[in-house]
Amino acid sequence: MIKFDKDVLRTLKTLEKEGFETYAAGECVRGQIMGEKVYDWDLLTKATLADLQRIFPDCQLLDEGKQSIRLDFTYEVPAKDEDKPVVIDGCIVDVRNFEGTIEEALKEMVFTVNAIADNPERTLVDPYGGRDDIRARLIRTVESCEEVFEKEPIHMLEAVRIAAELDFDLHKSIFEAIGNHWRVLLAQTDSGDVASVREEFENLLISDHAGKGLKMLTGTGLMAVILGEDVAGRMSMSDTNAFKTVCDNIDKTKPVRTRRLGLVYTAITKKRALAAIERLQFDKKTEEHLKDGVERIIDINFLNTDMEFKKFLFKYGNERYNYLHNLSKAMRIVYDQPSLKIESRNYMMKKIISGNEPVFVEDLVIDANDIMEAGITDSAEKAAELLEQVAALVHKNPANNHRDVLLKYAKKYSKNKLAAKTRYVKWVK
Numbered sequence: 226m227i228k229f230d231k232d233v234l235r236t237l238k239t240l241e242k243e244g245f246e247t248y249a250a251g252e253c254v255r256g257q258i259m260g261e262k263v264y265d266w267d268l269l270t271k272a273t274l275a276d277l278q279r280i281f282p283d284c285q286l287l288d289e290g291k292q293s294i295r296l297d298f299t300y301e302v303p304a305k306d307e308d309k310p311v312v313i314d315g316c317i318v319d320v321r322n323f324e325g326t327i328e329e330a331l332k333e334m335v336f337t338v339n340a341i342a343d344n345p346e347r348t349l350v351d352p353y354g355g356r357d358d359i360r361a362r363l364i365r366t367v368e369s370c371e372e373v374f375e376k377e378p379i380h381m382l383e384a385v386r387i388a389a390e391l392d393f394d395l396h397k398s399i400f401e402a403i404g405n406h407w408r409v410l411l412a413q414t415d416s417g418d419v420a421s422v423r424e425e426f427e428n429l430l431i432s433d434h435a436g437k438g439l440k441m442l443t444g445t446g447l448m449a450v451i452l453g454e455d456v457a458g459r460m461s462m463s464d465t466n467a468f469k470t471v472c473d474n475i476d477k478t479k480p481v482r483t484r485r486l487g488l489v490y491t492a493i494t495k496k497r498a499l500a501a502i503e504r505l506q507f508d509k510k511t512e513e514h515l516k517d518g519v520e521r522i523i524d525i526n527f528l529n530t531d532m533e534f535k536k537f538l539f540k541y542g543n544e545r546y547n548y549l550h551n552l553s554k555a556m557r558i559v560y561d562q563p564s565l566k567i568e569s570r571n572y573m574m575k576k577i578i579s580g581n582e583p584v585f586v587e588d589l590v591i592d593a594n595d596i597m598e599a600g601i602t603d604s605a606e607k608a609a610e611l612l613e614q615v616a617a618l619v620h621k622n623p624a625n626n627h628r629d630v631l632l633k634y635a636k637k638y639s640k641n642k643l644a645a646k647t648r649y650v651k652w653v654k
Contacts, residue, residue: 227257227343230316232298233266234345236281240320241346243280245272248327248342248350255338258359259391264316269323269330269342277320284320293321328352335373335380336387337365362393370402378410382425382447389429389438395445403445411450414504423505426451430489431480439472439489452501456493467492474559483511487518487552488559495519514548517541522556525549526566534573535584535620536649583619583626586612591631601636611635617648 229237233249240247247270256263270277274292278284284294299315323330327342327350334340341355353367364384366373374381381403388395395403414422429438442448449457460468471492475485490498498519502512525546528534538546554567576582583589593608602608615634618625625631638645 227254227345227349229345230263230266230298232296232316233268233318236296236318236320237268237344238346239280240268240270240272241344243272243276245270245276246327246344246347247271248344248347250327250331250342251334251339254341254343255355255359257343258341258356266316266318268318268320269327270320271322272320273322277322281320287319288321291321293319295319332367335366335377336384337367338387338391338393340367358396362391363396364388364391364393364399365396366399370396370399371405374402374406375409378406378413379421379425381407381410381445382422382429382450385438385441385445385447386425386429386432388441389432389434392434392437395441400445403447407446407450410447411454414450415453417506419504419506422450423507426505427482427486430475430485431482433480434476435480435485436472436475439468439475443468443472451505452493452497453504456497456501459497461494464493464497471559474561477558478555481551483514483548484552484555486511486515487522487548488555490515491518491522491552491556493519513545517545517549518552522549522552525553525570528570528573531573531576532620532649534570535577535582536617538577538584539616539620580623582623583616586616588626589616589619589631590626590628591615591635595628595632596635599632599636601632601639607639611638614638614645614648620649621651 227249229249237247237249247268249266250269251267253263253266272280274286274289274294277292277294278286281294281296284296287293287295296318298318299313302312302314331340331342331350331352337353337355337358339355340351340353342350354365358365364387366380366384384395384399384403387393410422429435429442432438439448442451451457468489471488475488478485478488490502493501499516502515502519507515521541525537528537550567550570556562557564557567577584586592589612591612593605593612596608596611597603597605601611612635615631615638618631618634638648
């Protein structure tokens with residue numbers, strides 16, 4: 226028996242009362258069969274968009290072409306402790322029209338485990354054996370997988386992603402079909418059609434069984450779609466061993482999207498990793514983090530002094546540093562590394578925060594206007610450059626954050642380029 230959320234059941238009964246055949250269908254039914262708590266529900270109904278908007282005047286229009294709406298039944302649950310965050314409960318219900326029979330509509334779900342529908346006042350509809358496949362923990366397609374993958378190659382990657390989410394296995398027919406057709410998806414991705422590939426890969430990585438999914442990508446040939454054939458097919462022994470270690474241990478890390486992406490790309494030789502990152506056309510911020518991971522993850526392990534640590538923070542900023550620091554913590558788990566370097570950085574950061582020590586230009590007691598008013602330069606651009614240079618003084622010693630000291634060195638650096646270039650050097654007598 227499927228246990229319906231009360232708001233979902235009320236919505237379904239309202240549509241039935243209006244004379245429209247309606248079913249819960251897809252992943253929400255699958256989740257209920259597997260005993261999961263479901264928050265996102267999908268209803269298929271004979272009601273048209275006009276009918277839906279009339280019956281539910283406060284609904285959100287999702288897709289006019291697909292005649293779909295959204296009903297939001299979420300609500301806040303007050304926390305017992307004021308220090309704890311507010312919890313959101315309830316559910317989201319997406320309702321869309323279907324034509325023909327419910328069996329025909331379920332065929333569009335592609336995979337048998339999703340092609341199940343239920344209406345407690347009618348019957349549970351499972352025309353393609355989805356419940357049997359759930360019990361067998363297998364991913365199969367409703368129709369011939371060869372035809373499915375030829376028509377929509379992205380379904381190959383979707384099959385692996387679902388298997389990683391559920392800890393299921395691919396049916397033999399699917400495994401073989403992917404082996405026969407992965408180059409079709411490779412060609413699409415090579416041509417720049419990467420959005421759906423990127424989305425499936427990211428969702429796979431944050432699943433509960435991401436390591437299993439990565440191994441499936443490798444075994445089926447789909448890893449070439451993700452990394453590029455040149456990268457995936459020419460890994461060194463070192464790369465292969467590192468990647469295998471990531472596959473074995475990635476599930477031990479927090480399922481944070483950019484962090485797990487970083488674990489994958491840092492397992493590959495730098496030059497190839499950078500090419501693989503550019504291949505999937507991530508958003509600007511994600512790409513910056515991933516390239517930082519490949520190019521600078523080693524650097525943060527050599528921040529041994531307060532000055533070096535502050536210099537790094539100053540150059541790259543807190544956000545980029547925090548990404549690298551958290552990636553380093555994930556790598557420690559994956560590769561079973563000692564935590565000494567991480568603890569050292571934690572100590573230095575705590576010291577900065579607790580002592581309110583200056584790190585950035587904004588922390589200095591002077592600004593660019595002060596430098597110009599002191600007659601050191603009449604160029605705002607040059608004043609900003611000098612301001613960044615004198616920040617080295619407070620990185621060496623927070624006590625240097627005084628107007629006279631900073632202006633004195635701003636004047637010195639404006640006249641002596643060597644002094645400016647060697648400002649982080651500690652001279653020994």
